[in-house]
Amino acid sequence: MSLTVAEQIAQRQNGLAPSQLNNQRIPIYGDKATATSETKPLTWRLAHHDAVLDFKTHESLRGFEALKMALNQSAETTLNTIKEAVVKGRGGAGFPAGIKWSLMAPPDGGPRYLLCNADEMEPGTFKDRLLMERLPFQLIEGMIISAYAIGATAGYIFIRGEYILAAERLNAAIDEMIANNMLGDNILGTDFSFDLHVHTGAGRYICGEETALINCLEGRRANPRTKPPFPQVAGAWGRPTVVNNVETLNNVPAIILHGSKWYQDLPKAKGKTETPGTKLFGCSGLVNDGGLWELPFGYTAREIIEDFAGGMKDGRQLKAWLPGGASTDFLTPDHLDVIMDFDTIQKAGSRLGTGLIMVVDEAQDMVALVRNLEIFFQRESCGWCTPCRDGLPWGVKLLTAINDGAGQEGDIEKLEGLTRDLWIGKTFCAHAPGAMEPLMSAIKYFRPEFEQKIATAVGVSAIDAAAQAPLGEQ
Amino acid sequence: MKIVTDKAPKVDVASILTGDEIAAIHEFMHHYPHARAASLDALKIVQKRNGWVDDAQVNAIANILDIPVTDIDGVATFFNRIYRQPVGRHVILICDSIACYLTGYEALSAALKAELGIDYGQTTPDGRFTLLPICCLGNCDKGPAVLIDEDTYGPVMPEEVAQLLELYA
Numbered sequence: 331m332s333l334t335v336a337e338q339i340a341q342r343q344n345g346l347a348p349s350q351l352n353n354q355r356i357p358i359y360g361d362k363a364t365a366t367s368e369t370k371p372l373t374w375r376l377a378h379h380d381a382v383l384d385f386k387t388h389e390s391l392r393g394f395e396a397l398k399m400a401l402n403q404s405a406e407t408t409l410n411t412i413k414e415a416v417v418k419g420r421g422g423a424g425f426p427a428g429i430k431w432s433l434m435a436p437p438d439g440g441p442r443y444l445l446c447n448a449d450e451m452e453p454g455t456f457k458d459r460l461l462m463e464r465l466p467f468q469l470i471e472g473m474i475i476s477a478y479a480i481g482a483t484a485g486y487i488f489i490r491g492e493y494i495l496a497a498e499r500l501n502a503a504i505d506e507m508i509a510n511n512m513l514g515d516n517i518l519g520t521d522f523s524f525d526l527h528v529h530t531g532a533g534r535y536i537c538g539e540e541t542a543l544i545n546c547l548e549g550r551r552a553n554p555r556t557k558p559p560f561p562q563v564a565g566a567w568g569r570p571t572v573v574n575n576v577e578t579l580n581n582v583p584a585i586i587l588h589g590s591k592w593y594q595d596l597p598k599a600k601g602k603t604e605t606p607g608t609k610l611f612g613c614s615g616l617v618n619d620g621g622l623w624e625l626p627f628g629y630t631a632r633e634i635i636e637d638f639a640g641g642m643k644d645g646r647q648l649k650a651w652l653p654g655g656a657s658t659d660f661l662t663p664d665h666l667d668v669i670m671d672f673d674t675i676q677k678a679g680s681r682l683g684t685g686l687i688m689v690v691d692e693a694q695d696m697v698a699l700v701r702n703l704e705i706f707f708q709r710e711s712c713g714w715c716t717p718c719r720d721g722l723p724w725g726v727k728l729l730t731a732i733n734d735g736a737g738q739e740g741d742i743e744k745l746e747g748l749t750r751d752l753w754i755g756k757t758f759c760a761h762a763p764g765a766m767e768p769l770m771s772a773i774k775y776f777r778p779e780f781e782q783k784i785a786t787a788v789g790v791s792a793i794d795a796a797a798q799a800p801l802g803e804q
Numbered sequence: 805m806k807i808v809t810d811k812a813p814k815v816d817v818a819s820i821l822t823g824d825e826i827a828a829i830h831e832f833m834h835h836y837p838h839a840r841a842a843s844l845d846a847l848k849i850v851q852k853r854n855g856w857v858d859d860a861q862v863n864a865i866a867n868i869l870d871i872p873v874t875d876i877d878g879v880a881t882f883f884n885r886i887y888r889q890p891v892g893r894h895v896i897l898i899c900d901s902i903a904c905y906l907t908g909y910e911a912l913s914a915a916l917k918a919e920l921g922i923d924y925g926q927t928t929p930d931g932r933f934t935l936l937p938i939c940c941l942g943n944c945d946k947g948p949a950v951l952i953d954e955d956t957y958g959p960v961m962p963e964e965v966a967q968l969l970e971l972y973a
Contacts, residue, residue: 335964338957348943348956453901453940494954527835533884549843551882567837614903620945656902702905
């Protein structure tokens with residue numbers, strides 16, 4: 331059940347963060363007795379505490395065990411464990427973190443950076459907020475282990491400016507970590523030193539693109555950079571840099587603790603997927619109980635929508651769904667039984683993205699809905715390359731015309747032209763191609779809705795033209 | 805012929821920014837290997853005083869970081885939450901992205917505009933509120949969501965708008 335504004339105000343006064351203001355989130359963590367570091371590695375601590383906000387509490391819940399283990403072995407061993415586990419990047423692209431790390435230029439004595447991408451702004455995504463607001467120490471522990479593995483000398487958590495309480499909690503946690511010799515020079519008496527800072531943003535979705543994030547961190551406009559060189563070779567301040575998502579880094583401590591084989595075996599319980607590990611899955615839109623659930627890979631979209639999110643609200647019918655954010659392709663009710671993992675969703679014609687489903691009910695007009703999505707992408711384009719800067723507003727203009735009853739024959743073909751001209755390889759970064767995914771798939775599955783609006787508009791204008799013609803011509 | 809240099813024109817920083825603001829900017833400069841990286845931090849520090857950043861403040865930041873004024877303004881104008889013109893005492897940011905669109909953004913937006921008597925980008929005549937749209941606030945399971953100053957709310961029903969705004973004098 332959602333809270334009323336009055337209840338939200340009251341809970342806020344008790345210092346609760348937005349991700350805590352929802353009573354029905356508690357079942358996520360299942361039975362307290364069974365939620366352990368081995369079954370729910372990302373969220374099991376929340377079965378014991380609503381949020382773990384101080385050093386001692388984190389320590390009492392097996393905190394820093396993984397960090398101590400990692401520091402007692404070589405950096406290479408640590409890196410190899412993560413590589414063997416195959417942690418597919420949770421920011422949306424699914425690129426394995428271990429491989430990303432191993433592509434880093436070899437140490438040359440100069441600075442190397444680990445950046446945490448906490449610029450969670452993909453519409454429909456609210457998982458990193460929960461991890462940072464409620465488990466800040468887990469992320470920091472994951473970052474220190476990761477930094478050790480790649481030989482990073484400094485790190486930054488790049489967090490969006492709107493996650494105010496998350497940034498405060500991370501800063502407080504960093505201070506406690508420094509006081510306990512787990513950040514700074516010679517961590518726990520070893521040769522390893524690592525400084526960590528929080529860098530807050532001030533809006534702009536594009537900051538989540540890793541090279542734009544680096545530009546923003548350096549105090550520049552957040553335009554993406556050309557690749558290659560990849561950040562692992564020349565990233566922040568021209569130095570070797572790795573950028574990992576919040577959830578990806580949260581996976582690291584448990585893998586060190588239980589090993590890569592354990593991680594690989596997690597989804598086998600379901601036996602239906604090759605993607606290892608667990609993930610925060612979620613659901614939003616008009617469902618009964620939207621929220622987040624940590625699940626091993628292997629669940630289907632239907633299970634998430636019906637069993638976890640309680641099904642569609644007020645008996646509505648599902649019309650379409652986005653598997654993982656605004657920049658993923660629409661899928662239809664026919665796809666509900668696909669497994670929510672990177673490979674299976676891709677085979678179904680979309681992308682897992684962030685793995686948080688958005689459901690579209692039958693009352694929604696797809697033209698108006700896609701127009702909303704494209705307005706978002708248009709506004710968030712950084713304006714650096716022409717196809718994106720000019721193409722996205724053109725798409726919005728066409729969609730607005732169609733939606734307002736001023737569409738013309740050929741408009742759908744023009745939109746399809748955009749989906750080709752703004753596709754991968756024709757733009758500087760993945761922003762415009764991401765914008766094309768929902769557009770392309772909406773036309774693919776709901777073309778009659780577009781056609782009908784245009785036909786009505788064309789019909790009306792033909793009648794208007796006839797009405798305005800001189801009498802003798804009628 | 806006037807020679808254009810890259811450096812910011814010298815200004816008396818201490819007459820524009822407070823001692824606390826200058827100290828806070830210097831604190832952030834130590835987080836990075838280059839002072840320029842504190843551009844956005846500096847703009848956010850300065851913006852806290854009046855809610856927006858004026859030309860003199862931009863000049864002062866450029867002086868502290870020792871980089872061109874245009875670079876600071878380039879950053880200031882890139883980010884939608886750095887304001888280069890006056891805003892109300894409270895800024896209301898309403899999420900207009902897809903998850904909130906699906907859960908009632910349009911009705912909430914209409915209610916906010918009616919209650920305040922302003923459209924997006926405008927400030928109420930009493931200088932109390934500025935209303936702006938913003939992309940996804942990461943509160944999607946509780947849409948429609950708004951961010952007022954530093955507080956996120958969701959879901960907010962149209963009939964709850966007046967009650968919510970009362971908190972912000």
